[in-house]
Amino acid sequence: MKSPKVRPTPSLPRNVPAAADSPVVTLDMVARLAGVSPSTVSRILNGTAGVGLAKTEAVQEAIRKLRFKPNPIARGLAGGRTLTIGVVTQAINSPFYGETLRGIEDKLEPAGYIPIFVSGHWQEAEERKALDALVSRRVDGIIVLSGLLPDEILKSYAKTVPMVVVGRTLEGPNLFSMTFDNREGGRLATQHLIECGHTRIAFIAGDPAQPDALDRQAGYRDALEGAGLAYDPALVVPGDFTETCGLMAVGSLFDSRLPFTAIFAANDQTALGAALGLYRRNVRVPDDVSMVGFDDLAPAKFSIPPLTTIRQPVYEMGSLAAAAVLDLLRGVTPTAVLPVPQLVPRESTRRLMR
Amino acid sequence: MKSPKVRPTPSLPRNVPAAADSPVVTLDMVARLAGVSPSTVSRILNGTAGVGLAKTEAVQEAIRKLRFKPNPIARGLAGGRTLTIGVVTQAINSPFYGETLRGIEDKLEPAGYIPIFVSGHWQEAEERKALDALVSRRVDGIIVLSGLLPDEILKSYAKTVPMVVVGRTLEGPNLFSMTFDNREGGRLATQHLIECGHTRIAFIAGDPAQPDALDRQAGYRDALEGAGLAYDPALVVPGDFTETCGLMAVGSLFDSRLPFTAIFAANDQTALGAALGLYRRNVRVPDDVSMVGFDDLAPAKFSIPPLTTIRQPVYEMGSLAAAAVLDLLRGVTPTAVLPVPQLVPRESTRRLMR
DNA sequence: CTGAAAGCGCTTACAG
DNA sequence: CTGAAAGCGCTTACAG
Numbered sequence A, B: 001m002k003s004p005k006v007r008p009t010p011s012l013p014r015n016v017p018a019a020a021d022s023p024v025v026t027l028d029m030v031a032r033l034a035g036v037s038p039s040t041v042s043r044i045l046n047g048t049a050g051v052g053l054a055k056t057e058a059v060q061e062a063i064r065k066l067r068f069k070p071n072p073i074a075r076g077l078a079g080g081r082t083l084t085i086g087v088v089t090q091a092i093n094s095p096f097y098g099e100t101l102r103g104i105e106d107k108l109e110p111a112g113y114i115p116i117f118v119s120g121h122w123q124e125a126e127e128r129k130a131l132d133a134l135v136s137r138r139v140d141g142i143i144v145l146s147g148l149l150p151d152e153i154l155k156s157y158a159k160t161v162p163m164v165v166v167g168r169t170l171e172g173p174n175l176f177s178m179t180f181d182n183r184e185g186g187r188l189a190t191q192h193l194i195e196c197g198h199t200r201i202a203f204i205a206g207d208p209a210q211p212d213a214l215d216r217q218a219g220y221r222d223a224l225e226g227a228g229l230a231y232d233p234a235l236v237v238p239g240d241f242t243e244t245c246g247l248m249a250v251g252s253l254f255d256s257r258l259p260f261t262a263i264f265a266a267n268d269q270t271a272l273g274a275a276l277g278l279y280r281r282n283v284r285v286p287d288d289v290s291m292v293g294f295d296d297l298a299p300a301k302f303s304i305p306p307l308t309t310i311r312q313p314v315y316e317m318g319s320l321a322a323a324a325v326l327d328l329l330r331g332v333t334p335t336a337v338l339p340v341p342q343l344v345p346r347e348s349t350r351r352l353m354r
Numbered sequence C, D: 001c002t003g004a005a006a007g008c009g010c011t012t013a014c015a016g
Helices: A027-034 A038-046 A053-066 A072-079 A095-111 A124-136 A151-158 A182-195 A211-226 A243-256 A268-280 A314-330 B027-034 B038-046 B053-066 B072-079 B095-111 B124-136 B151-158 B182-195 B211-226 B243-256 B268-280 B314-330
Strands: A084-089 A114-119 A141-145 A163-166 A175-178 A201-204 A262-265 A290-292 A309-311 A342-344 B084-089 B114-119 B141-145 B163-166 B175-178 B201-204 B262-265 B290-292 B309-311 B342-344
Touching (some): A027 A038, A072 B072, A084 A095, A095 A114, A095 A141, A095 A314, A114 A124, A114 B114, A124 A151, A141 A314, A151 A163, A151 A175, A182 A201, A182 A290, A182 A309, A182 A342, A201 A243, A243 A262, A243 A268, A268 A290, B027 B053, B084 B095, B084 B124, B095 B114, B095 B141, B095 B314, B114 B124, B124 B141, B124 B151, B141 B314, B151 B163, B151 B175, B163 B314, B175 B314, B182 B201, B182 B211, B182 B309, B182 B342, B201 B211, B201 B243, B201 B268, B262 B268, B268 B290
Parallel strands (some): A084 A114, A163 A175, A201 A262, A262 A290, B084 B114, B084 B141, B163 B175, B201 B262
Antiparallel strands (some): A309 A342, B309 B342
């Protein structure tokens, strides 16, 4: 590994007084106006220690008058808490993570915490940088959404800061993890197709670097074998979770001339790409081919036809993860568990006619 | 307005030592190891002042050995910079903002800045809270993506911190704004339909609370009038930028029994909803009805059929805005200007057959 | 070129 | 219940 180059921070002129208007109100000013010591103001702010009614009111009054907003930065430095939670996501622009981030945000806000999102872009080195950036900013806790970092590395970060990991199973002090049962989801999806009478079911795989993808494929296989159907490797085509791969996959499926009447795509995006591929070839969904996706993101509901899929609780993943870090910070052991996979039947699948 | 209740911060036990392992390395430790004063370390870190070669090397060495990561928090407190840029977005889970946030992230990262995203959820009060949260965290600059806050309020925040606003035109010191020409975009979309021979063009409007929506509608009207076609209010149906409104709009269009051969939807999401509505009624796109959207988000490219739309440079909005704050911080006047609207012809529109 | 010192805005033992 | 003091980890005039 390259040893990190220590470079001077980009130096901007220090004293272009950004805008010295609106003088910043400090706790000292509040103390002076209220006629008490800074310590007292701090205590009232934090609900620490007993409160003298009269002083409390004077302080509240002063705070209001001055529109004082405590500086979380300084608070963090002094008190050891920054009221900030770091979130390592893979791509902030992913439709998948969007909902999760929202869930995190919604849960953290009422608790007075603010999330800081950093992206790993599915690259180990970047994830590491992201984690370092968070640690150096002294976030109070970290949420890691999937990612490529080895378990051991994650564990070692957990020694420095409480951490919850979504998407893998990890044990450790100051560490909590939760996973979604992708394998069961894959099984459900395939099972549904089988129940519709399909026996030639193609699978368009996800990015093999992500365990989720492998799990879904394992579920596909489980269902097949559970129904006494052969797992035919020729019917599984590689992919990477994008629409484009779905589109291409359909091409290679047709080129192979293997018969199939249904497709299970590793995620919705892949399914939508595949649907376009079928449309281009005048193959109708669900009349000619049934299709099921995975995730149940917004577009699935409004695709043509609306896509049958497996619902993944993306929003809950966020809010539960956030609740879990909050637990960790409070010193209690989190118990959150993700909802089980569920099939959302819509119009892209139908009973096989013969 | 309700005067803000000053409530004690949620109090967590202060001394559950999060995890005191991995002792945090401080600048002092580096100084000691390198045998120089903290000031010197600081100077080397910041590229401030001249460098003694020998000491510089000793310090670099120590930094590496200790894996020292300067604490941006403390840096911020002491130096007046936090290397943090606040971003007020309306909904972090919106597919629209996702790309923009990515653009911001990508531009800020190499400059050593980190973005903090806060959501306003299209509510003035929340936007205000968001802005306050950022100010109290002493972000070095703020990027505001649209929103409902009055210009005056924005200007007054700009007195405290450099600000760039995307989506409206605002002048002021420490303030820069950039807009996308939604009106021209609306005109282009409609023009395209007109050139295809359509004369009965319905418009599904966006959320009237957002200026963008109104501008697009104005563009629609411009094109109509420019071509000598009457603007028929009966052909414009209200909406709110969601798929659902597109779906409903098609319903009311058909109920009205007014003839039309094309639809211009205020955004892609609306268009996709409308497309589903048509599909449900066995109306084919583009054979029976042509459709154009607005935004050119990912799903547009893979919808069935692929959607003709107006490309909005969402990623660039982010990166240009970020570049602009960086300029402001550097004391230079930003000059960024957004790309002009462009039509992306795909398969949802075609020449009117008669 | 480089130290010693003061200070950024808060919190928290430590004494009353 | 409440002050005075020290300190969080850095930066920046101020002197050499």
